Amino acid sequence: MVIEKPSVETVWEWLSQVPDPEIPVISLTDLGIIRDVQWQGDTLEVTVTPTYSGCPATTIINLDIETALRAHGIENLSLKRQLSPAWTTDWLTDAGRDKLEAYGIAPPQPAGGPQHCPRCQSTAVEKISQFGSTPCKAQWRCTDCLEPFDYFKCI
Template identity: 60%
Template sequence: MSARPAPTEVWGWLDGIPDPEIPVISVVDLGIVRDVRYDADTLIVAITPTYSGCPATSVIAFEIDKVLRENGVDDLRVTQQISPPWTTDWMSGRARNRLRQYGIEPPGKADGPAQCPRCGGHDLERVSQFGSTPCKAQWRCRDCLEPFDYFKCI
């Protein structure tokens, strides 16, 4: 008989799963876990991809499956949901702070970084509209002369 933990407990476990590319934030922080519910005795976890081709999505689905099984849930299904499309508005405030501490400037209101995550400078220039993962762009601070990643606003 499979354990049937409460969804709030499941959300707590999921919050312990780091994003595979940006390990300082959890998959819950990132806003990609959209739903945790039961369909009869089957636990359903719905996740949404950040970018449609992001290779991290399948790794995340695998990690979620693994963590839930380690917690005694055998009857589960991880589903993908694309509507409404993921937006950086779903990222938690905690995630934004952690990103900045980690050296990645969080998504701004207009599409551009608010400040340099290293020195807080505001004289910034874009190096490339893309970066090491689909969700980031490369910028540089003219005050401290350091390059940094910016989490694109989508």
């Protein structure tokens, strides 16, 4: 069967509609884990980098990419894993950072801790634990509004 090959820009657009399975307010492209999209002959090759090596969402992410692209009619698809350069939170898009904050997750900061409480904006915050409900997050607390909140770790 001869099919019209969609442009890589179109594929990127499709991938930007696929939500992260653990934090569905941001998309896979917001997260910065899609490293490359290209056609190798008739096969669409999508290169993905893991956030954390043991993150259980990784296999779900691959499945979601495949499901989304198949739904758009892509038949020959190959998913490649790329470890280096290792994923960094610098690759989160600005839109992604805003969506995290609006969702109640403080976005990563180079200083190593949240800038302010995502609920009341107070800068009086303290760390509860270096780890949180998913590998990419830590637990913090606002000492003004007293709400605990997730902080997206900076790596």
